[in-house]
Each structure stands twice: as C-alpha cells, then as structure tokens.
Amino acid sequence: xxxxxxxxxxxxxxxxSILFAGLGQLYxxxxxxxxxxxxxxxxxxxxxxxxxxxxxxxxxxxGEIPMVDHSIFxxxxxxxxxxxIAFAAVLYYFNIxxxxxxxxxxxxxxxxxxxxxxxxxxxxxxxxxxFVTPGLIMLLFVVVLPLLFMVSLAFTDYNLYNSPPRHxxxxxxxxxFKNLVSVPIWQDTFFSVFAWTIVWTIVATTxxxxxxxxxxxLVNDPRIKFKRFIRTxxxxxxxxPAFVTILVFAAMFNDKFGAINRDILSAFxxxxxWMTDPFWTKVALILIQTWLGFPFVFALFTGVLQxxxxxxxxxxxxxxxxxxxxxxxxxxxxxxxATAPLLIMQYAGNFNxxxxxxxxxxxxxxxxxxxxGGTDILISWVYDLTFTTNNYNMAAAISIxxxxxxxxFALYQFRRTRSFKxxxxx
Amino acid sequence: MNRKIKSRIEVxxxxxxxAFMFVVIxxxxxxxxxxxxxxxxxxxxxxxxxxxxxxxxxxxxxTSPQSDYLLWYKNSLFVAAINAxxxxxxxxxxxxxxxxxxFVGRKMxxxxxxxxxxxxxxMAMVALxxxxxxxxxxxxxxxxxxxxxxxxxxxxxxxxxGYFDTIPRELDEAARMDGAxxxxxxxxxxxxxxxPILAVVALFNFMAPFTDFLLxxxxxxxxxxxxxxxxxxxFISDRFANNFTRFAAGSILIAAPIAIVFLFLQxxxxxxxxxxxxxx
Numbered sequence: 040x041x042x043x044x045x046x047x048x049x050x051x052x053x054x055x056s057i058l059f060a061g062l063g064q065l066y067x068x069x070x071x072x073x074x075x076x077x078x079x080x081x082x083x084x085x086x087x088x089x090x091x092x093x094x095x096x097x098x099x100x101x102g103e104i105p106m107v108d109h110s111i112f113x114x115x116x117x118x119x120x121x122x123x124i125a126f127a128a129v130l131y132y133f134n135i136x137x138x139x140x141x142x143x144x145x146x147x148x149x150x151x152x153x154x155x156x157x158x159x160x161x162x163x164x165x166x167x168x169x170f171v172t173p174g175l176i177m178l179l180f181v182v183v184l185p186l187l188f189m190v191s192l193a194f195t196d197y198n199l200y201n202s203p204p205r206h207x208x209x210x211x212x213x214x215x216f217k218n219l220v221s222v223p224i225w226q227d228t229f230f231s232v233f234a235w236t237i238v239w240t241i242v243a244t245t246x247x248x249x250x251x252x253x254x255x256x257l258v259n260d261p262r263i264k265f266k267r268f269i270r271t272x273x274x275x276x277x278x279x280p281a282f283v284t285i286l287v288f289a290a291m292f293n294d295k296f297g298a299i300n301r302d303i304l305s306a307f308x309x310x311x312x313w314m315t316d317p318f319w320t321k322v323a324l325i326l327i328q329t330w331l332g333f334p335f336v337f338a339l340f341t342g343v344l345q346x347x348x349x350x351x352x353x354x355x356x357x358x359x360x361x362x363x364x365x366x367x368x369x370x371x372x373x374x375x376x377a378t379a380p381l382l383i384m385q386y387a388g389n390f391n392x393x394x395x396x397x398x399x400x401x402x403x404x405x406x407x408x409x410x411x412g413g414t415d416i417l418i419s420w421v422y423d424l425t426f427t428t429n430n431y432n433m434a435a436a437i438s439i440x441x442x443x444x445x446x447x448f449a450l451y452q453f454r455r456t457r458s459f460k461x462x463x464x465x
Numbered sequence: 466m467n468r469k470i471k472s473r474i475e476v477x478x479x480x481x482x483x484a485f486m487f488v489v490i491x492x493x494x495x496x497x498x499x500x501x502x503x504x505x506x507x508x509x510x511x512x513x514x515x516x517x518x519x520x521x522x523x524x525x526x527x528t529s530p531q532s533d534y535l536l537w538y539k540n541s542l543f544v545a546a547i548n549a550x551x552x553x554x555x556x557x558x559x560x561x562x563x564x565x566x567x568f569v570g571r572k573m574x575x576x577x578x579x580x581x582x583x584x585x586x587x588m589a590m591v592a593l594x595x596x597x598x599x600x601x602x603x604x605x606x607x608x609x610x611x612x613x614x615x616x617x618x619x620x621x622x623x624x625x626x627g628y629f630d631t632i633p634r635e636l637d638e639a640a641r642m643d644g645a646x647x648x649x650x651x652x653x654x655x656x657x658x659x660x661p662i663l664a665v666v667a668l669f670n671f672m673a674p675f676t677d678f679l680l681x682x683x684x685x686x687x688x689x690x691x692x693x694x695x696x697x698x699x700f701i702s703d704r705f706a707n708n709f710t711r712f713a714a715g716s717i718l719i720a721a722p723i724a725i726v727f728l729f730l731q732x733x734x735x736x737x738x739x740x741x742x743x744x745x
Contacts, residue, residue, distance in 0.1 A: 111595055163574030166647045167566035171574070174555040174618050181615025185596065190592070254486065262476045269483055274731060276489055278724035280676035282694060283716040287497050290709055298528065338731060344521055345675065369587055377713055391585040395678070418587060426683075438588045447582045 052142035056135050063138030067145055076134055076273055087123060094120030101195070101208045110208035111197075118187050128426060141316060190442075192435035199429035224434070228409040228420075231385040235321070236416040240390045241327040248382060250329055251336025252374065257364075259344045270341065275335035285398040288327050292399075315404050317413030324414060328395055332385065343377045344370070387448040391441065393418045417441050492517045501713035510595050522714035533688055534715060537696040544613070544674040544692060552670040553663050556621045563622065564629035565637065578619040586616050590683055597684060601719050604686045612680060613673065621666050628662040629655060665733060669725070675719055693719055 047067075056063025061076030083263065098117025102108025144151065175182065192214055195208045219225050256268050291298045291314040300310050314321045351369045360368075375382070396402055396419040402412030410428070411420045416436055424434035502518040526534040544619070574661060586593075593612055594603070603607030637650045645653060655664070674681075678694035685691055691699070697719070700712040 051504075074491045084590075112599065115599065116591075161544050163647075164568075167568040167571075170647075170651075173743075174559040174622070177555065177611070177615035178581075178618050180596070181593070181612050182584075182586075182589070182619070185592030186584065188592035188595070189588055210469040254483075257479050257482065260476075260479060262472070265478060267604035271491060271728060272487055274728065275494070275724070277726040278731070279494065279720045280694075280716075280723055282676055282698070283497075283720050284493065286698070286712070286716075287493050290500075291493060291496065309525065330493075387583060391587070392538065393585065393587055397679075417485075418585060422587060422590075431591060434591075442584060446580065446585045449580050452579065452583075 047142060047145045048144065049139050049142035050133060053135055053214050056138035060131060060134040063135070064141065067138065067141040068329045069141060069187075071098055071159075074362060083127065090116070090125065091120045093371035094118075095136040101210065101439065102203075103207070105144050105207050106204055108207065110195075110203045111204075114191055114195075114208070115184075118184055118191065121187075123409065154283050167412075184442065187433050187444075193439050195432055197431040197435075199432070202429070204432075219433065219436055224408070224410060228411045231406075231438075232411050232415055232417060232420050233411065235414065239321070239324070239416055240386055241330070243325045243392075244386045246325065246329045247332035248336050248385065251333040252340050254337050254369070255344055259341065269340075273337055274334045276330055277338070279370050281331055281394060282398060284331065285327065288323075288330075289399050292323050314400055317404055317406065320400055320404060320414045324395060324399060325397065328389065328392070331395070332389075336382075336385070340374055343374050346377075347373050375376065383448060383451060387445060390416075390444065390448075391418045392416070393422060397422065466678065491727075497713045498717060500710050501717055503710050522711045523718075526710065526718070533691065533696060534693075536689060537693045538619045539689050540606060540695075541692040542689060544610055545671045548674060549667040550669040551610070552554055552617050552621065553667050555614060556625050556666055557616060557656065557659070557663060558651075559618065559622045559628050560625035561655055564584050564626045565634075565650075566656075578622050582619040582623070586612075587679065590594055590680075593680075594683060603684060604690060606685075606690060609674075609681055609684050609692075612684070613670065617666075617670055617673075621669070625659065625662055625666060628659055632658050661733070665730070668730065672723055672726070675723060 052063040054063075055066050059077065060080040061073040061078075064070075064073035064076055067073075093113075094116040096110070097110075097113025098120065100113075101110040102113050151157075156342050160409070194210055194212060196211050196214075197208050201208065208420060219229050254273060257263070258266060258273070263269070292300075294300060294310075294312055294314050297313070299313065304311060311319050313319050337340060347370065355365050355369060393416075396416055400412075400414060402415035402419045402423060404413050406413045411423065412425070415423065418441060421434045421437050423439070424430040474588075500513060502520070503515045503523055504517055504519045504521055526532050534638050562568075563575065596603075597603045597608045597612075600608070602611065632655065636654050640650050674692055674694075676694060677692075678698045681692045682696045682698065685695060688696070688699075693715075697712055697715045700715065702706040
C-alpha cells in the first residue's frame with residue numbers, strides 16, 4: 040500500500056487529463072467519473088468540431104469566395120465559436136484541477152467519497168451555476184456578442200460600397216481610427232462632434248443638477264407650505280415618457296408655426312431660428328434637457344436633505360454662521376457625498392443621450408463640410424453613420440471611442456461603490 | 466420687525482419662483498392636451514385654446530378602420546406582460562445565486578454587470594439586427610422580447626441582489642434545517658420576502674416597451690406589429706406634416722396612465738436608487 044502511495048504521481052494525472060479529459064481520472068482509478076468526462080469531451084468534439092472549425096477559419100479569413108462566403112455571418116459564427124471555446128476551456132481547467140486533487144488524495148492515502156456523496160457535492164457546488172446559466176446565456180447573446188461584433192467591425196472595411204454578400208470583408212487593422220483623425224472630412228467632423236458632445240454633457244447635466252438642487256433647498260424651507268403638492272408637480276416632467284415630451288417640444292420650437300415663436304416670442308417681436316441655426320438648436324436642446332432632467336435630481340436631493348440632522352445647523356447658528364456658510368459646509372458636502380455615484384451616472388447618461396438629439400431635430404441642422412449634423416453628439420452620429428449612410432466600419436470605430444470613455448465612468452463607479460470594497464473581503 | 470418683513474419677502478420670492486416653475490412645467494403639457502382637442506389635423510391652424518374643442522382625434526384612433534391604434538396597444542401589452550414576467554424570473558435567479566452563494570467567477574460576474582449596464586444598447590444595434598435576422602426573429606414581437614429580457618439583466622440583477630442581501634441569512638439556514646433544498650429556499654423564502662423589489666422590476670419592464678421607440682423601430686417592419694411608441698412616432702415622422710393633433714391624442718393616452726403609476730411609485734424608486742448608489 041505504502042509503495043503504491045509513493046508511486047502515484049499527481050504530475051502524471053495532470054498530464055493525462057490535459058491530453059484528454061477523463062484520462063487523469065482513470066489513472067486515479069475513479070472509473071465512473073473518468074468515463075463520464077471522456078464521453079462529455081467526445082460528444083463536445085463530435086457536435087461542435089465542424090462549427091468551430093468553420094467559425095475560426097471564418098474569423099481569421101472573413102471568407103474567401105465572394106457571393107459564396109458571407110463575411111458577416113462568418114464573423115458572427117467565429118465570435119460564437121470563441122465564446123464556446125472559452126466556456127470549454129474553463130470546464131477543461133476544472134477537469135485538470137479535479138484530476139490533481141484526486142491524485143494528491145490518493146498519494147496521501149485518503150479514502151474517496153462514495154459515488155452518492157460526490158453526486159451530492161457536485162449538486163451543492165454546482166448549484167449557483169444552474170441558477171446563473173439561463174440568464175448568462177441570454178446576456179452573452181444579447182449584450183456581449185453584439186458588443187464583440189461591433190468591436191470587430193471597427194477593424195474591417197465594411198461600408199455601403201463594400202458589403203456582403205457581393206464583396207468580402209477584410210481585416211484592416213487600425214486604418215479606420217487613423218482615417219478618423221487624418222482624413223480631412225472625418226477629422227473636421229470628429230473633432231467638432233466630440234467638442235459639442237463634451238460641452239453638451241457638462242452644460243446640460245450641470246444645469247439640471249443645479250436647478251434640481253436649488254429647488255430642493257427652496258421647497259425644503261420650513262416656511263413653505265403645501266410641500267407634497269409642490270413636489271408632485273415638480274416631478275411631473277420625469278413621469279411623462281421622454282419620447283412624448285421631446286416630440287412635443289420639437290413641435291413647439293418649430294421655427295414657423297411652433298408655439299414658442301408664434302405665441303410667446305412674437306409678443307416681444309422676436310423670431311428665433313430654433314431649428315435652422317446650430318447655435319439656437321443647441322440652446323434649445325440644453326433648455327429641454329434641463330426641463331427633462333431636473334426632477335430626478337430634485338427628488339433625489341429632497342430625500343437626502345430630509346435626512347440631514349437639524350443639530351448641524353443649530354450648532355452652526357450658535358457660531359454665527361451665515362446662510363451661505365451653512366450651505367457651503369453642511370448642506371453641499373452631505374448632499375454630494377450621498378449622491379455622487381448617481382450624479383456621475385447623470386453625466387454618463389447625457390453623454391449618450393441619443394433620444395433627445397435624434398427626436399428633437401435629428402442632429403440637424405446640416406453643416407457644410409461635415410458628415411454629421413450641427414447638434415449631433417457621438418452616439419447620434421454613430422446612428423446616422425449606421426442606418427443612413429451605412430458606414431459601418433467608421434460607426435464601429437467611433438463606438439469603441441464612446442466605449443472607452445464610458446469605461447472611464449465605470450472605473451470611477453467601481454472605486455466609489457462601497458459594497459464592492461466589502462465584496463472584496465469575502 | 467425688520468427681520469419679519471425680510472422673511473416675508475423671502476417666502477414670497479420662493480413662492481414666485483415655484484410658480485414660475487409650475488408655468489414652465491405645465492405649459493408644454495397643457496399645450497399637448499389642447500392640441501389633441503383641436504379639430505383638424507394641421508398644427509398651423511391649431512390654437513392654444515381651441516374654439517370648438519372636440520374629441521374627434523380620440524374617436525378616430527379607436528374607431529377609424531385606418532387606425533391601427535388598438536392593435537398597437539395590444540402588441541405593447543403583449544410585449545410588456547411577457548417581458549415583465551420573464552425579466553423577473555431570470556433576474557431573481559441570477560440575483561439569488563450572486564447573493565447567497567460563493568462560487569468561482571462570482572466577482573467577475575458582478576464586475577461584468579456593472580460595466581455592461583453603462584454601455585448604451587444602441588452601440589450593438591447592427592449586431593442585434595443581423596443576429597435576429599439569422600434566427601428569423603426579425604419583425605417579430607418575440608425577437609423584441611428576447612432583447613429586452615437579456616438587456617435588462619445587468620442593471621436589475623444588481624438591484625435585486627442588493628435587496629436579497631438585506632434578507633437575513635438566518636432565515637435560509639432555518640429553512641435548510643427544516644429540510645428545504647436550494648429550490649425550496651428560493652421559492653419559499655426569498656421570492657415571498659423580496660416581493661417589493663420584484664414588483665418594481667416587473668413594473669419597470671412592463672413600462673419600458675411603452676416608451677421605447679428606437680429598438681422596435683429597428684426590429685419591427687410591419688405596421689401591424691408596431692408597438693405604440695413606434696406607431697405614434699411614425700404618425701409624425703414626416704415632420705409635423707399634418708398628423709400632430711392625432712399624435713397628441715395618442716400620446717396622452719399612453720402618458721397619462723404611465724405618469725399616474727409613476728407618481729405613486731416614485732418614492733420606492735428613489736429609496737431603491739439611493740440605497741443602490743451608496744451601498745451598491
């Protein structure tokens with residue numbers, strides 16, 4: 040017995056299970072498990088071999104014969120193959136770990152759990168995966184796979200003139216990104232759209248937060264009555280679906296027959312070209328977004344303001360603090376500390392606020408020498424490039440840039456979210 | 466005395482500002498209502514206070530043979546109901562696993578959810594279009610549902626997981642003692658106790674199809690399959706040519722119920738979000 044113990048080597052088990060899943064387990068004399076693993080790998084190889092083979096070939100070449108090979112379908116099959124292989128690799132890794140564990144056990148001469156016990160073990164350990172799998176598969180195919188597809192497109196030459204099935208696509212490396220910053224028309228458009236996106240995000244979001252904060256403080260004043268009623272009315276713009284209100288505003292701001300010019304400004308003898316002058320369209324967009332966005336911030340701040348203890352203010356009054364000092368050193372820090380992640384989300388949301396730009400004026404008015412409208416932000420430009428001019432590759436390249444910026448927001452969020460720090464200790 | 470007057474003036478100014486905000490908020494909403502009551506379909510001849518208010522547009526939506534409004538309502542209700550049920554089911558399963566079990570890949574999964582909820586689904590539209598095309602789910606309400614259910618997972622899984630975390634573990638342990646298995650704990654302890662948050666998730670997912678126009682406008686082609694938002698958007702997609710009053714009537718019929726439900730529930734929403742924001 041002791042001789043056998045010495046002779047049983049975990050390394051052999053590991054190498055065997057790398058060669059083919061289950062061999063290591065057989066070497067460990069766990070026959071049922073070993074045969075089961077072998078059958079699973081065999082079935083996997085038989086069912087998926089062709090699919091994976093074509094998928095990987097397609098992912099690398101994107102097809103070789105026009106009209107026969109459809110690059111887009113090959114690309115998707117390739118990405119699906121990569122996902123399946125990643126899954127298989129994880130399972131394979133567990134197979135190797137399992138072989139090593141059992142081999143070590145055998146070496147130490149410990150008894151194995153009975154078949155029934157190990158079945159129960161697997162059920163208990165594997166249970167969370169059973170629960171997660173259905174949702175995870177949906178997530179993979181509806182969210183992750185499309186994102187991977189988009190990322191891949193940015194490195195191809197897929198556009199209106201070069202589209203399957205008539206033509207094949209090719210991998211072009213970083214060419215699209217280079218064109219974006221070096222070909223004059225793309226360069227001009229990209230920088231002006233990018234600049235406006237930043238201005239839009241900062242100005243519109245800051246305005247809506249400032250107005251929300253201001254109103255929350257006003258309504259919170261103890262001398263004000265009918266608080267419930269006032270709060271309900273102030274939240275109304277949030278309650279009405281945004282796509283309805285934006286379209287209504289688009290009609291109201293119409294240059295010729297909109298209510299703003301016809302009923303309000305005409306009293307002062309002014310006509311403002313809201314829809315035809317880029318500057319005024321931008322002003323209108325910022326005003327509308329402030330209208331749409333302040334109620335959320337207002338509701339949020341109202342909740343926080345009510346939770347600040349009166350003691351703070353009383354102590355400050357004892358010290359003879361002015362109202363501004365109380366605001367600066369008590370109210371503001373409290374409010375901002377409690378809501379910072381949500382406020383950052385507001386900035387991120389406006390950065391990608393496609394609805395308002397598209398529904399209000401479709402990114403217009405048009406600007407000469409650019410292939411985006413005067414008020415297009417990055418995301419609405421991507422939409423136009425995709426669905427109007429079919430410049431899929433450029434749209435994908437810009438999407439990646441959006442993605443990188445959004446990840447910046449996400450990174451901040453990671454560091455802020457307290458529970459993540461707690462999660463780290465588990 | 467002086468101080469009292471000063472305080473009075475202040476209060477008056479605050480009320481004045483609030484009144485100003487009331488006007489700014491109410492004006493577009495009232496304007497929409499008055500448009501919907503204007504006879505005739507042209508925006509140009511419509512006036513803020515209609516001379517002869519009529520309900521003809523509402524009548525047209527429901528009775529005219531050319532109007533698909535009822536069909537759109539039915540489609541929206543169908544998508545909304547299925548979406549709400551499936552979303553709650555999938556989300557609750559995932560949230561339960563992430564809240565109660567420690568397993569390999571758990572932390573990575575949580576990170577993944579947090580990142581994915583930041584990416585606008587618009588970025589993936591082309592791919593979704595091609596994928597649905599491959600699965601023959603284009604122009605189908607089920608295709609739309611599939612995308613909605615999958616897309617809501619990252620955000621709502623966090624929300625529900627946060628709620629599950631607040632349910633004391635002693636309860637599951639007690640149930641385990643009494644012989645409940647994994648499923649038993651889930652169905653008999655977690656689901657009943659998490660009813661409030663599951664109701665919120667169901668409601669969100671019920672309302673989303675009524676207000677989203679972008680995804681359905683890409684997925685659905687046949688006007689008989691439209692949901693309300695796409696249908697209404699197409700009323701005026703030829704830019705206010707002549708259907709604005711009808712659009713106004715149709716959108717009031719969506720906006721009013723949603724706004725009412727929303728006003729009732731916003732308190733829960735806010736507390737859920739602040740808890741999510743500070744505690745994760």
